Amino acid sequence: MTSILRGPDNPEVQPEMTRGIEEGNPQLSTVHSERSRLLGVAYRLLGSASEAEDVTQETYLRWYRLTPAERDAVKVPAAWRTRVLTRICIDHLRSARARREVYVGEWLPEPLPDADLARSTTLPRESAAHRDPVERVTLDESVSMALLVVLEKMTPAERVSFVLHDVFQYSFNEIAEMVGRTPQACRQLASSARKRVQDARSVTTSPGEHRRVNDAFKDAWVSGNIRGLMALLNPDVTAVTDGGGVVSAAVEPLTGHEQVARFFVDVMTRQPDLRVRAVTVNSEPGLVGIVGDKVLSVVSTVVRDGRIASIWAVRNPEKLSLWETAIAKETSL
Structure with missing residues (x-):
């Protein structure tokens, strides 16, 4: 996944090269801020961080393909780029429907860790x-x-x-x-x-309550406590797993607290070295499953009335690259 910041004077500047000089270069800082906004728009429209990066890059490519006279004729360049990015996203969304018809199992949005959420939110x-x-x-x-x-x-x-x-x-x-x-x-x-x-x-749940229920779910999951899991799950809970045909996952959504509880216990039985950590996923309490230094899954939940009502577990490794990077950075500190 590429991450390129294209500025007025240099259309191919790496973001990490700009951070130290943005304070002394208001124009570059403005471009970086705009790029973050475009990424934020694209991610919310596409549900994919990698596609959001590609769409944002394509938007700047189209801008710099204009002649200097054509760029000068654009009264509000930021509005022009937002309009172009939106139209590219619409094309992606239309083609995504066809791609997801052949996707193996359920398709879920790509989850974001805290650092990348901050980068794509303005x-x-x-x-x-x-x-x-x-x-x-x-x-x-x-x-x-x-x-x-x-x-x-x-x-x-x-x-x-x-x-x-x-x-x-x-x-x-x-x-x-x-x-x-x-x-x-x-x-x-x-x-x-x-x-x-x-x-x-x-129905809304406070972050503290959400975190408390997730922690209890994590403890029951790691210990293989089926009854404990069932007590934390809404009787008609649904669980969706996304393996994309690359790794094992339930092809159809799971329903009911017993079926969901047994599924998660079975995961731990097959992968006894799985470590489960509480993290923040897309701004909300979530869980990440790790074996060694490899991220195997990112889990998001919805809590209602003190129980988990919905679970989304992303296992497709193509959607976990940002988490691999985030965990590797933590480990190196």
């Missing part, structure tokens, strides 16, 4: 204080696995309208230009998407 473009609270989604919430899973069920136009308006606070006039619809149509698309999101957000 503040909204203006204060939301005057906005209707119903239309507000916090930046942390907008990358939660639960919300990303809901976004996956939307049409590309719904997803774009909701993310750009409710998360990044673009006007419907601006969004209409990007998606090729009328502002009123974009408003309706965002409203439809918002209803789906509100259903998924119907």
Whole structure:
């Protein structure tokens, strides 16, 4: 996965080379901030950090392919790049539907560790204080696995309208230009998407309670305590695992607390050297499974009424490269 920052004076500057000089170069700092915003938009639209990197890079490539005269004619370059990035994302979303039809098992969004979440998250473009609270989604919430899973069920136009308006606070006039619809149509698309999101957000759990239940689940899982696991799971809990056909995983979603509990105990039986750690996944309490220095899975959960109602376990190694890097950095410290 490449990570290239393209600046006004050097279209191929590595981000790590810019950090020490950004304070003395406001223009470069602005470009770096814009790139983070574009990454944040792309990740929320695509649910994939690697694709978000590729789309952001392609956006800057298209900008620097313009002639100097063409770039000078663009009144607001940042708006131009956002529009181009959004259109590329829409194309990706349309083609993703065909790719996921042949994907082995369930497809889940790529989970992010804290460091990469910070890199792909920027503040909204203006204060939301005057906005209707119903239309507000916090930046942390907008990358939660639960919300990303809901976004996956939307049409590309719904997803774009909701993310750009409710998360990044673009006007419907601006969004209409990007998606090729009328502002009123974009408003309706965002409203439809918002209803789906509100259903998924119907019950909230404090981070402390979420963490407490996850820790209890981890302890019961590691010890192979089926009854303990079942007591921590909602009777109609669902668990989705994503192996992508690369590693073993349940092809179909698991349902019911007994089936889910037995599945996790079986995982530990087959992999007795598995270490499970509490971590933050996409801004929320989660778990990571490690063997040696290898990350085998990242687990996200939804807790309702003191029990786990949903579990998403990402096992596809192609979606765990950022976690491999994060764990390796921790180990080297």
